[in-house]
Amino acid sequence: MPKLALHGGDRAVTTQLPRPWPHLSRPARQRINALLDSASLSDYALGPEMAEFEEVVADYHNVPYVLGAASGTAALHMAFHAVGVEPGDEVIVPSYSFHATVAPLFLLSAVPVLCDVDPVTGNIDLTDAQRRITGRTKAIVVTHMWGHPVDLDGLATMAARYGLSVVEDGSHAHGARYRGKRVGAFSDAAIFSLGARKMVSGGTGGVLLTSNEEVYRRALLLGHCHERAQLVLPPADCTVGYGANYHLSPLTAAVCTEQYLDLDQRIEVKTSVLEGLNRRLEGIPGLRPPSTAPDVTRGGWYGYKALYDSAELDGLPLDRFVEALQAEGLTVDRPSNRPLHRLNMFTSRKLEPAYYQPGGERPLYREGELPGAESYYEACLSFPAPHLHETCDLLLDQYAEGILKVVKNSGALR
Incomplete structure (x- = not known):
């Protein structure tokens, strides 16, 4: 049996990872260069880059209203405000999600109520969510964890029964489908992050989708000040909207427009790669x-x-398993995000912002x-x-070999 690299043996993985996403296509670079040459780096109205981006996203998701935003977090703030979340309102949030899913609720002095998730997919446990609904519950936000859509039929049934607004956080799920329909079109408001290493990424940014004109107007007035706000209210009534400057940069809009145009082709490649990893891990x-x-x-x-x-x-501990895999050359690790209910913000009130006045006791x-x-x-x-956006069969073969090597030597690790 080959000796573990952790114990002085040869590493199983010798192939380099493919280049990391995001990377810019030639058309995206051309768009950026044109904007730089014309010094078109900001947009307080609805310039051509923003208008094209929002139209492309609306067509992709088959929704009538789209708003670019400075980040996914900003888009969530706009969404929660737009569906009518007010001080003291309770909003149900799955505990396993990025903290940005819940952070904007503090800006609105709402009360986040955490619920459990399915231990297989990480998605919201609707049965537990229903148990936490009270007379103060106004909305529920769901995250399609790691791209896996939640049970949207069950969610719609529950929301209708209790009169709740629904916000979808699709930041992990660009292009994901539920019963053939793309996520982002199932809720009162949906958002997608355009930051970090999302499948559509301009470095930072976000986007809000809705089929409700009133939700669109309310979101616009919160997040788009100056000229854009005047598109929904006359200047005499609203000079700067509510003042939150959540505009999306034209540079980000240009990059993300190109990434939406070839998104399905890139999804096909990435899906093939990750399904190949699935097959190698089976058994x-x-x-x-x-x-x-x-x-x-x-x-x-x-x-x-x-x-x-x-x-x-x-009984081999996961941390020891990870240590052995990393020694074999696998780029694997524990998740960086812990469940929200383990964070200090949800175990103590010492970290509550000074501006937070929920009008009711927040659960810990x-x-x-x-x-x-x-x-x-x-x-x-x-x-x-x-890194797994490009075909890399040799690398995946070596990953599988490295995992099997550690598994077969697991007795030497305990």
């Missing part, structure tokens, strides 16, 4: 590739998380209270999805 003791329901697609697969089962390796959380989120986080193993 390896201790690891489960991500599970995808039969009636959905993951679109851009923002992240690739396998689930670890220590019982299949006689203890370890063990949301077991699905904890179980999912504790089992997650992150693979380098930002």
